[in-house]
Amino acid sequence: MEILKSIFYILVFPGALFTMVAGLWLAGVDRKVIAKMQKRIGPPILQPTYDFFKLMGKETIVPRVANRLVFLGAPVIGFISLAIIMLFIPIFGFTAFSGSADLIVILYLITISGVALIVGGSSSGSPYAGIGISREMVTMMSYELPFVIILLTVAKKVGGADLVFSMDAIGAWQRANGSLLFQWSMIPAALAMLLVIPAEVGVQPFDVAEAETEICEGPLIEYSGAALGVFKLNTAMKMIIMTGLFTSLFLGGFTTGIVALDVLIFVAICTVLTLLCMTTIHAVTARLKIEHLFRFYWTFVAGLAMASLILVWCGL
Amino acid sequence: MFKKLINNSAAKSPWIYHVNSGSCNGCDIELVACLTPRYDAERFGFKLAGTPRHADIVVVSGPITSQSKDRLIRTLAQVPEPKCVVSIGSCPQSGNVFKGSYSVEAPLEKFCHVDVAVAGCTPKPEAIMEGLYKAALLLKEKREAMSK
Numbered sequence: 001m002e003i004l005k006s007i008f009y010i011l012v013f014p015g016a017l018f019t020m021v022a023g024l025w026l027a028g029v030d031r032k033v034i035a036k037m038q039k040r041i042g043p044p045i046l047q048p049t050y051d052f053f054k055l056m057g058k059e060t061i062v063p064r065v066a067n068r069l070v071f072l073g074a075p076v077i078g079f080i081s082l083a084i085i086m087l088f089i090p091i092f093g094f095t096a097f098s099g100s101a102d103l104i105v106i107l108y109l110i111t112i113s114g115v116a117l118i119v120g121g122s123s124s125g126s127p128y129a130g131i132g133i134s135r136e137m138v139t140m141m142s143y144e145l146p147f148v149i150i151l152l153t154v155a156k157k158v159g160g161a162d163l164v165f166s167m168d169a170i171g172a173w174q175r176a177n178g179s180l181l182f183q184w185s186m187i188p189a190a191l192a193m194l195l196v197i198p199a200e201v202g203v204q205p206f207d208v209a210e211a212e213t214e215i216c217e218g219p220l221i222e223y224s225g226a227a228l229g230v231f232k233l234n235t236a237m238k239m240i241i242m243t244g245l246f247t248s249l250f251l252g253g254f255t256t257g258i259v260a261l262d263v264l265i266f267v268a269i270c271t272v273l274t275l276l277c278m279t280t281i282h283a284v285t286a287r288l289k290i291e292h293l294f295r296f297y298w299t300f301v302a303g304l305a306m307a308s309l310i311l312v313w314c315g316l
Numbered sequence: 317m318f319k320k321l322i323n324n325s326a327a328k329s330p331w332i333y334h335v336n337s338g339s340c341n342g343c344d345i346e347l348v349a350c351l352t353p354r355y356d357a358e359r360f361g362f363k364l365a366g367t368p369r370h371a372d373i374v375v376v377s378g379p380i381t382s383q384s385k386d387r388l389i390r391t392l393a394q395v396p397e398p399k400c401v402v403s404i405g406s407c408p409q410s411g412n413v414f415k416g417s418y419s420v421e422a423p424l425e426k427f428c429h430v431d432v433a434v435a436g437c438t439p440k441p442e443a444i445m446e447g448l449y450k451a452a453l454l455l456k457e458k459r460e461a462m463s464k
Contacts, residue, residue, distance in 0.1 A: 035358060054372070057398075059396035212367075216367040
């Protein structure tokens, strides 16, 4: 029975299927709202789903110079790591798996999905992919520093004297003491987290690694068919994972008690966060250069996160 | 179940790759005009792809100069099946005013099968949209033929 339950968790509800559906929904809303902001009619909400199924039906070409196993395996590894992350993110009261070091597991699994893109791109043997993966690595280094500081701040705030990395404990603390977003010392960290989300997902001002007009989609240049479809799906899944992580870290302060209702509220909050920190920024900005992105994250965003950490360390 | 979904999706998300084979830039501007808020081709799912590997529809403009001929053939070979080739303007069809030049290899039909040809110098964005939409419907037919 326990095994069946675990399989259900991994394959259907907080795992693969739920993440796919919710991610494609967020990606569809994102494209529709951008179109509305630019006074266009825009594609239907289901457009990312159509894109995904179309790519499943296309021919998958593996370049002659590419390493076949790594080239086709990288998107699958990215997909698996992203499907597992969702198990560790509590949906208000509901948690699938919880241990004592969830935040560290989440941090590493998110990195794996980024590394999968780098490995897949580098195995394709295209020089454009080479430029793309070097930029992807710099992007990862840029947002990883503020991201770690934010997680450390949350762990310190919840744990007090010793750090608490368990998502379950963070949720329980918030239900007892109110959401972390409403603690004034945590507001800079929340702002920094909102700026980390678009870089992690790779949307407009921070999509230097996949600049399609400049380096022909970087690491994805040689990908076609099903492998490309899985990479596009991974991007959509990252949207629900990052916004979901924000929701449970900073807004996990209440629960209705009914799981279905909780999930609806969770997805609604994720949609609002997507519109706030991805769609709006995408619609009003142009692409940054890689050195500007690096400077922005290591000064402004890391500074915000650091301010919060110092405040929390001083006991506020 | 998935087979039908995949076949239907083929018509709903055609990604375009644009090859300029010595065009005067007139047709290229009109193609980009299709993607602007006024015409908004994205409502049918059209999207400009950055590389031929991602493309479903290859849009060719220009009279195929001798320099660009080999590149054009190589680009077309990189596009995964099912694919469509759409020629825009009179140049790829006949050579237009460049016909007879030593450096122009005019009709595109000599090098590949052209699914939809939009004539005009330059064609209006409405005409280009209609041509691209017909190509999208053709993609579905090709996908159905492939899956049998």
